Amino acid sequence: YGDANQRIDYVFKVVLIGDSAVGKSQILARFARNEFSLDSKSTIGVEFQTRTLVIDHKTVKAQIWDTAGQERYRAVTSAYYRGAVGAMLVYDITKRQTFDHIPRWLEELRNHADKNIVIILTGNKCDLENQRDVPTEDAKEFAEKEGLFFLETSALEATNVETAFITVLTEIYNIVN
Ligand code: GDP
Ligand code: MG
Numbered sequence: 001y002g003d004a005n006q007r008i009d010y011v012f013k014v015v016l017i018g019d020s021a022v023g024k025s026q027i028l029a030r031f032a033r034n035e036f037s038l039d040s041k042s043t044i045g046v047e048f049q050t051r052t053l054v055i056d057h058k059t060v061k062a063q064i065w066d067t068a069g070q071e072r073y074r075a076v077t078s079a080y081y082r083g084a085v086g087a088m089l090v091y092d093i094t095k096r097q098t099f100d101h102i103p104r105w106l107e108e109l110r111n112h113a114d115k116n117i118v119i120i121l122t123g124n125k126c127d128l129e130n131q132r133d134v135p136t137e138d139a140k141e142f143a144e145k146e147g148l149f150f151l152e153t154s155a156l157e158a159t160n161v162e163t164a165f166i167t168v169l170t171e172i173y174n175i176v177n
Contacts, residue, residue, distance in 0.1 A: 009058040012172050013048075013083050014165070015113075016064065017105050018090035019098040020071040023124040026155035027090065028066050031165050036156055053166070055173045062169055081112040085175075086119070086168040091139075093123040093152060094131040099139065106146060118171045120149040122164055127154040 016024040029035045032049035048065040065084070067076055089105055091098040102121065109117065121143045123134060136152060143150035149167050153160040 006052060006059055008052065008061045010173065010176070011061045011063055012085050012169055013063045013065065014086035014088060014168060015081060015084045016066050016088050016090060017076065017109065018071070019092070019101050022090045022092040022095070022098050023155050024088075024090050025066055027088070027122070027124060027153065027161055028064050030155045030158055030161045032064065034158075036158075038156075053169070055166075055170055056177075058173070060169055060173065062165060064165075076108065078112045081109070084113050084117060085172045087113065087117055088120050088122050088164065088168065089148070090122045090124050091134065092125050093134045094125055094128050096133040099123070099134045102142070116175065118149075118168050118175070120151065120164055120168050121146075122150075123152040124155060126152040126159060127157045
């Protein structure tokens with residue numbers, strides 16, 4: 001993941017949003033550092049983490065922003081969304097309420113972010129299949145209706161985390177090129 005002295009062709013800001021405890025910080029830890037922690041404390045002071053990857057032979061620095069416990073409705077400020085070209089909208093597949101709140105988060109995004117922002121709906125904790133509370137079909141249907149990408153992920157097992165970010169970053173890359 002080292003990117004010292006590397007020529008950067010693009011920097012893309014992507015924001016993580018969704019209810020508290022759905023796994024946003026662990027998704028970011030998995031993507032940025034390939035780490036996971038089961039008793040994650042809320043990250044203090046860290047606004048974003050970066051990871052540099054290559055898309056279409058170009059060096060893309062993904063700057064992924066994480067809410068520092070500001071997930072209460074409307075507590076996330078417009079500064080958070082400023083300049084964002086991508087968003088990962090996260091719910092927990094074992095907690096129906098976190099999925100039911102997705103339309104609110106989408107409205108927040110549509111009110112504060114650029115209208116061309118690329119959005120992926122992400123159902124996290126898919127390793128907990130036996131506790132599933134949100135059918136995949138419900139989320140898929142919602143995503144199709146709203147024009148969002150959709151994937152289920154597990155930060156714990158590293159399932160689809162990479163794919164989810166690469167999906168968003170590649171779409172952004174295609175839009176700017
Ligand atoms: P945030 O509030 O959205 O940032 O959520 P966190 O990343 O802090 O995660 C909340 C809790 O869920 C922590 O105990 C994590 O270890 C746990 N968690 C996060 N992702 C997963 C996952 O994919 N699977 C499981 N089983 N637990 C997860
Ligand atoms: Mg967090």
